[in-house]
Amino acid sequence: MLKKLSSILLILIIGCFVWVVFNIDSISRKYIYPLEYSSYVETASSETGIDKYLIYAVIKTESSFNNEAESNVGARGLMQLMEDAFDWVKFRMGDERDIDYDDMYDPQYNIEYGSFLIKLLYEEYGDEKTALAAYHSGRGSVNEWLKDKKYSSDGKTLDQIPSGVTEHYVNKVMTAYEGYTNLYESKK
Numbered sequence: 558m559l560k561k562l563s564s565i566l567l568i569l570i571i572g573c574f575v576w577v578v579f580n581i582d583s584i585s586r587k588y589i590y591p592l593e594y595s596s597y598v599e600t601a602s603s604e605t606g607i608d609k610y611l612i613y614a615v616i617k618t619e620s621s622f623n624n625e626a627e628s629n630v631g632a633r634g635l636m637q638l639m640e641d642a643f644d645w646v647k648f649r650m651g652d653e654r655d656i657d658y659d660d661m662y663d664p665q666y667n668i669e670y671g672s673f674l675i676k677l678l679y680e681e682y683g684d685e686k687t688a689l690a691a692y693h694s695g696r697g698s699v700n701e702w703l704k705d706k707k708y709s710s711d712g713k714t715l716d717q718i719p720s721g722v723t724e725h726y727v728n729k730v731m732t733a734y735e736g737y738t739n740l741y742e743s744k745k
Contacts (some may be wrong), residue, residue: 583663
């Protein structure tokens with residue numbers, strides 16, 4: 558009886574393994590690298606020129622697609638915008654709509670503002686990793702790091718990120734970005 562149960566269990570395990578192998582793309586798409594809020598991401602990508610998969614990677618890293626997310630320091634929404642970043646982006650966009658910081662829980666506005674912030678940082682630094690470090694730690698911190706030859710050989714891009722937390726964040730976003738790109742671009 559025990560031998561028969563062991564055989565059945567082994568067959569079930571092998572069957573599950575085979576099912577996972579044949580369904581790994583759909584599992585990855587649904588659970589690991591989802592494309593939620595796609596209409597907002599597509600629009601933001603088109604308007605800012607930021608790769609949609611980078612936007613998805615930031616959302617995944619920042620909030621795991623929870624539009625009601627709020628950090629312990631008060632960052633809000635899908636892309637976890639702080640109030641001062643929101644104000645700066647609103648000014649730089651010249652946005653005269655009646656949108657305030659409370660609207661950062663709205664996926665449409667949060668993705669629009671977060672993507673525009675990435676665009677501004679990329680334009681300023683010219684490098685994805687440096688822009689992401691500024692997205693996470695702020696421009697002030699990154700500008701200080703860029704002045705130090707230990708962290709930047711050219712004063713424009715970071716060769717090394719001195720904050721372990723920010724380095725982890727940048728690596729996590731870049732890993733997700735690579736995952737999105739590999740999963741969805743290879744299927745075109």
